[in-house]
Amino acid sequence: MKKQIFIMALAATALIACKEEKKDMDDVMDENAMETETVVEVEEEQPMTRTVSYSQEDAGTMQRDFEESVTVDQDGNVTNIKGWTVYSTVDKDITSLENANTANKMTAVQKLRTDFNSLKNSIPDYLNLRRVRRAVDDVDREISDFEELSTESNVSDRKMNRYLNNIGEAYDDLADEVARARKKYVENKEDAIEEYLEEVNDLDSGKTTEERYRDAREEYDEEMDQK
Known part of the structure; x- marks a missing residue:
């Protein structure tokens, strides 16, 4: 019985650790997503160069x-x-x-x-x-x-x-x-x-x-x- 309780406790701890690790990974992904959006905004603000040509x-x-x-x-x-x-x-x-x-x-x-x-x-x-x-x-x-x-x-x-x-x-x-x-x-x-x-x-x-x-x-x- 004690052995089962100990195994269950280990399993619960592992599950919690996995959830925490997933949360940390999600946070990192969110941060990366924000950084990517920021980069896009900066890129959109860069001036565009157009080539204008005149014909006959x-x-x-x-x-x-x-x-x-x-x-x-x-x-x-x-x-x-x-x-x-x-x-x-x-x-x-x-x-x-x-x-x-x-x-x-x-x-x-x-x-x-x-x-x-x-x-x-x-x-x-x-x-x-x-x-x-x-x-x-x-x-x-x-x-x-x-x-x-x-x-x-x-x-x-x-x-x-x-x-x-x-x-x-x-x-x-x-x-x-x-x-x-x-x-x-x-x-x-x-x-x-x-x-x-x-x-x-x-x-x-x-x-x-x-x-x-x-x-x-x-x-x-x-x-x-x-x-």
């Missing part, structure tokens, strides 16, 4: 942007720019400001400023050229000068009109640059696009994507004589 079809799209989006009349004046409707809005704002009476001039210049800021921040890619950007900056400067003049007292109508004319002339210059850019693009589009694509797709150069796009823009500007 993409180049054709860029060509059509300029030829189809910028409309000019027989005299070479820009009449419409698709996808940049604020260009026409600002043109109307300038006319409204020129025709506004003294009481309404401040409201008119505020609307012009708001719309022009929208224009500055939404230049289409195919128009984002040095000469166009400089013309935009010139208009911005003339509007700022007029805004500053508007805060002064006892300003003569003659001086006010001169500043208004400066805004209009600067905007006409912008229109000329847009038309000029379109003309140059149409004339040199094949060479410009070829140089642009060559730089963008030069994946063996060791350059980052940002550097390749920067160099592509420089090559493009050089071909288009926009410096």
Whole structure:
């Protein structure tokens, strides 16, 4: 009887030990599982590298942007720019400001400023050229000068009109640059696009994507004589 009790006790002890060992193994497995999940999370947070390549079809799209989006009349004046409707809005704002009476001039210049800021921040890619950007900056400067003049007292109508004319002339210059850019693009589009694509797709150069796009823009500007 004592021998049976002793054997049963040993069996119970062994069973408990097995359960404890299994529990320890389960804990280890749980810990490993948590570690694995953590590793996965870290891996998911790593930035992914994409290779972007441009084809002749993409180049054709860029060509059509300029030829189809910028409309000019027989005299070479820009009449419409698709996808940049604020260009026409600002043109109307300038006319409204020129025709506004003294009481309404401040409201008119505020609307012009708001719309022009929208224009500055939404230049289409195919128009984002040095000469166009400089013309935009010139208009911005003339509007700022007029805004500053508007805060002064006892300003003569003659001086006010001169500043208004400066805004209009600067905007006409912008229109000329847009038309000029379109003309140059149409004339040199094949060479410009070829140089642009060559730089963008030069994946063996060791350059980052940002550097390749920067160099592509420089090559493009050089071909288009926009410096």
